[in-house]
Amino acid sequence: MANDTNVTWHDHRVSREERERLHGHRGCVIWFTGLSGSGKSTIANVVDHMLAARGVKSAVLDGDNVRHGLNAGPGMLRESHGEAYAERFGLGFSAIDREENIRRIGAVAQLFCESGTIALTAFISPYRLDRDRVRAMMREGDFIEVFVDTPLEICEQRDPKGLYKKARAGEIKHFTGIDDPYEAPETPELVVCAGERTPEELATEVIDYLMKREILSAAG
Ligand SMILES: Nc1ncnc2c1ncn2[C@@H]1O[C@H](COP(=O)(O)OS(=O)(=O)O)[C@@H](OP(=O)(O)O)[C@H]1O
Numbered sequence: 460m461a462n463d464t465n466v467t468w469h470d471h472r473v474s475r476e477e478r479e480r481l482h483g484h485r486g487c488v489i490w491f492t493g494l495s496g497s498g499k500s501t502i503a504n505v506v507d508h509m510l511a512a513r514g515v516k517s518a519v520l521d522g523d524n525v526r527h528g529l530n531a532g533p534g535m536l537r538e539s540h541g542e543a544y545a546e547r548f549g550l551g552f553s554a555i556d557r558e559e560n561i562r563r564i565g566a567v568a569q570l571f572c573e574s575g576t577i578a579l580t581a582f583i584s585p586y587r588l589d590r591d592r593v594r595a596m597m598r599e600g601d602f603i604e605v606f607v608d609t610p611l612e613i614c615e616q617r618d619p620k621g622l623y624k625k626a627r628a629g630e631i632k633h634f635t636g637i638d639d640p641y642e643a644p645e646t647p648e649l650v651v652c653a654g655e656r657t658p659e660e661l662a663t664e665v666i667d668y669l670m671k672r673e674i675l676s677a678a679g
């Protein structure tokens with residue numbers, strides 16, 4: 460059996476500080492959390508667009524997209540990799556699968572951050588402990604938790620994928636907010652009330668926060 464403790468960490472030749480100097484801004488992780496349909500992906504993409512317009516290096520990691528690739532579900536892996544593989548590595552929506560989903564995404568977001576990029580993540584990430592573990596992996600100040608505080612009733616009215624309707628009908632089990640928990644952050648860096656304002660207004664609040672924290676400079 461391979462011994463995974465025989466793996467050694469290597470420092471890179473180009474430091475994070477050098478990369479940040481080249482980019483003209485700091486790296487960080489902006490971690491959007493909230494119910495399905497709360498507006499996480501929409502706001503993350505508007506922020507990404509605003510950052511691109513300023514010449515800032517950023518990347519969006521999005522729930523649905525990552526669950527098609529890095530964290531594919533068993534259903535997606537079954538045909539290409541077989542039943543046993545799909546059962547072992549496919550990630551669904553049990554508490555432990557969500558935990559592993561968030562752990563992996565946290566590790567990827569950290570790589571982006573260390574490369575001097577602003578990583579924007581849009582995952583429900585319903586468990587406080589899972590989010591706090593990601594925060595603990597990062598350097599102090601790198602993890603910016605943004606709670607997209609949209610009431611369940613509004614998310615359910617929006618229901619762009621029809622999933623709430625299915626969950627209410629019992630066709631999807633363990634759906635967050637319906638028959639699975641969502642633990643709101645207690646002390647997030649930022650709370651945005653997406654039920655009341657446009658995605659552009661909310662994205663501007665995030666950009667203002669980055670300026671205030673000097674992650675972005677006035678020029679970049
Ligand atoms: N049971 C259940 N509960 C919640 N969500 C479900 C479920 N089944 C499928 N979906 C769809 O998967 C998207 C959420 O994936 P995430 O990776 O963000 O979830 S988690 O952070 O691991 O909880 C979520 O997308 P978003 O609407 O982007 O949040 C849903 O479209």
Ligand SMILES: Nc1ncnc2c1ncn2[C@@H]1O[C@H](COP(=O)(O)OP(=O)(O)O)[C@@H](O)[C@H]1O
Binds near residue numbers: 495501617655661
């Ligand atoms: N601030 C907002 N005001 C009105 N509608 C919004 C807002 N943010 C998102 N939406 C709409 O709500 C739906 C869900 O948004 P989405 O970003 O996919 O949510 P999430 O990524 O949290 O599941 C989309 O149809 C989107 O256009």
